[in-house]
Amino acid sequence: ETGVTQSPTHLIKTRGQQVTLRCSSQSGHNTVSWYQQALGQGPQFIFQYYREEENGRGNFPPRFSGLQFPNYSSELNVNALELDDSALYLCASSLTSLRRNEQFFGPGTRLTVL
């Protein structure tokens, strides 16, 4: 069984650019959540996708957007990058969005904005 994978591993962008991060969920999982982990801090919930629909959002501006595809893989898009967007972006998948289902995390994508 393949776990959660993310690409790329590292990424460097400049302020004002746009970036797309990708996540493949664990086999059989239909729910993907994205988190932002700034250096030295805990992860912060960005949003969740369940069966290709956004299923909840944290306190992030609209320039953070996402997609989920029919195979339940997901993308996180960030427009108009700011220096403070530099962080580790974590994707987590779960069997469903029900509260009882555990989230399984990928290794993350390290984004640096210069």
Next chain:
Amino acid sequence: GDSVTQMEGPVTLSEEAFLTINCTYTATGYPSLFWYVQYPGEGLQLLLKATKADDKGSNKGFEATYRKETTSFHLEKGSVQVSDSAVYFCALRGENNNAGNMLTFGGGTRLMVKP
């Protein structure tokens, strides 16, 4: 809204010492509580969990008890090893989330164990 507060690190211990990392939370109702561990360069791994008051979660020698009366979920281990060096995150899954199983994390506590 929901929140989690952890003791700040780093916590530096000698091998075989006793470990406590404090965690308290604020949430309505009866959240589920978790400890995650993050090794250098890796994502988060679930260490243990407890889903109701007075439950004790345990794994790999680590334990934590869900204390509703003190809204706490302190992590303990009787004898740490160098391989336990990592960052530990306390987290909760609330009852009134806008996304069913989203997690709210504390700021993390770095543990360094010296031989």
